Amino acid sequence: MxxxxxxxxxxxxxxxxxxxxxxxxxxxxxxxxxxxxxxxxxxxxxxxxxxxxxxxxxxxxxxxxxxxxxxxxxxxxxxxxxxxxxxxxxxxxxxxxxxxxxxxxxxxxxxxxxxxxxxxxxxxxxxxxxxxxxxxxxxxxxxxxxxxxxxxxxxxxxxxxxxxxxxxxxxxxxxxxxxxxxxxxxxxxxxYGLSERKATLIISDQWQEIAKNLLGQCNVGITKISGKGGFQGTDKTILYSVINRRDIGAVKKIVLQKDPSAFMALMTAEDVTGLRIGNQPHW
Incomplete structure (x- = not known):
């Protein structure tokens, strides 16, 4: 009440x-x-x-x-x-x-x-x-x-x-x-701007260490997606996460520390619904 x-x-x-x-x-x-x-x-x-x-x-x-x-x-x-x-x-x-x-x-x-x-x-x-x-x-x-x-x-x-x-x-x-x-x-x-979220995709052979550190240090949610390389056809684990704009620097630092050759893509996620990371009011 x-x-x-x-x-x-x-x-x-x-x-x-x-x-x-x-x-x-x-x-x-x-x-x-x-x-x-x-x-x-x-x-x-x-x-x-x-x-x-x-x-x-x-x-x-x-x-x-x-x-x-x-x-x-x-x-x-x-x-x-x-x-x-x-x-x-x-x-x-x-x-x-x-x-x-x-x-x-x-x-x-x-x-x-x-x-x-x-x-x-x-x-x-x-x-x-x-x-x-x-x-x-x-x-x-x-x-x-x-x-x-x-x-x-x-x-x-x-x-x-x-x-x-x-x-x-x-x-x-x-x-x-x-x-x-x-x-x-x-x-x-x-x-949208003050509550902007970023969707990030991370591809790395060190994905386990990266995921562990992101969960422990940045407290972000992570989803593991199974993928396959287009050139060599090797199996890949893709890490997907939606983060606050202010966490971009910390996430990049962890990824590059664990694997300098990692692939990482950031995309703007304007409308995110979720209990913890959501940025939209629920009318």
């Missing part, structure tokens, strides 16, 4: 932190510069510029309402409740944050806002969270039309940007594209 409470508090903390980053990007940069965004936040901003008497956070909640009603029948209750919690926190951050970053350069504003929003979304995703509608819509599109979540997100963003192009100057839409690109790159760098 205590562990569940601790996990919920930790998740909520990062949800608040990530939402604060996203809300500041919107209220502190995008709104003062008259920019738009993507997703349902972008749709909220479009309506806000058309109906300035309503606040961004109120419009965001109103847009999300039918999405949640639709999601009630098409997505899991757990995901829906987590998304509802995240949406309310994000809307609260939009309401509380009222500080504007004094920027006069629109390009700089688009880049900074994209970086802040991307960092915020990455923090939210790492906390197993969601801020509402866009994610639910992506899941619904996936279930109804068998499109991937990424493709569903592209469809939603395309609709928002197309509508924006009909209502706002093209320059504003292009700045929104810059914002979206910077945001996506930042999400990838933080979400």
């Amino acid at each position: 205590k562990n569940r409470l601790y996990e919920w508090i930790k998740q909520t903390f990062f949800l608040v932190l990530g939402s604060a980053f996203c809300a500041f990007a919107v209220k502190g940069i995008l709104v003062p510069l008259g920019f738009i965004s993507t997703g349902l936040t972008g749709a909220s901003l479009v309506l806000y510029y058309l109906f300035p008497n309503l606040s961004v956070e109120v419009l965001y909640l109103l847009i999300n309402a039918p999405v949640f009603l639709l999601g009630w029948r098409l997505v899991s209750l757990r995901f829906l409740l987590y998304s509802l919690w995240g949406m309310l926190i994000y809307a609260l951050m939009l309401y509380l944050i009222d500080f504007q970053l004094p920027l006069s350069d629109p390009m700089l504003g688009a880049v900074i806002a994209g970086g802040l929003a991307g960092a915020g979304v990455a923090i939210i995703l790492r906390s197993y969270g969601s801020t509402g509608g866009s994610e639910i819509l992506c899941v619904i599109i996936n279930k109804l039309f068998s499109l991937s979540v990424g493709s569903g997100s592209a469809v939603i963003n395309g609709i928002v940007l197309t509508a924006s192009a009909l209502l706002f100057p093209m320059e504003t839409v292009l700045y929104a594209v810059v914002y979206a690109v910077v945001s996506m790159v930042t999400i990838d760098k933080i979400f």
Whole structure:
């Protein structure tokens, strides 16, 4: 029970932190510069510029309402409740944050806002969270039309940007594209980069000594794979392991100490699921 409470508090903390980053990007940069965004936040901003008497956070909640009603029948209750919690926190951050970053350069504003929003979304995703509608819509599109979540997100963003192009100057839409690109790159760098794993293949006649030292000194998991040399046809034992990026140097040192002629290949493993070495949240 205590562990569940601790996990919920930790998740909520990062949800608040990530939402604060996203809300500041919107209220502190995008709104003062008259920019738009993507997703349902972008749709909220479009309506806000058309109906300035309503606040961004109120419009965001109103847009999300039918999405949640639709999601009630098409997505899991757990995901829906987590998304509802995240949406309310994000809307609260939009309401509380009222500080504007004094920027006069629109390009700089688009880049900074994209970086802040991307960092915020990455923090939210790492906390197993969601801020509402866009994610639910992506899941619904996936279930109804068998499109991937990424493709569903592209469809939603395309609709928002197309509508924006009909209502706002093209320059504003292009700045929104810059914002979206910077945001996506930042999400990838933080979400994947900070927890990057490397898959390594090691082929050596001294594989037993290498495996023993890797297990003892680096505490990494190892799988032995039977292989056969392509030229001589001799039997080979291949060591396969997924390691943290920070362990690369230590692993290389052990391999080369035991067998300077060993073959070793490192490959990026972006999405790893596992109890000890996994780097992805389990939604």
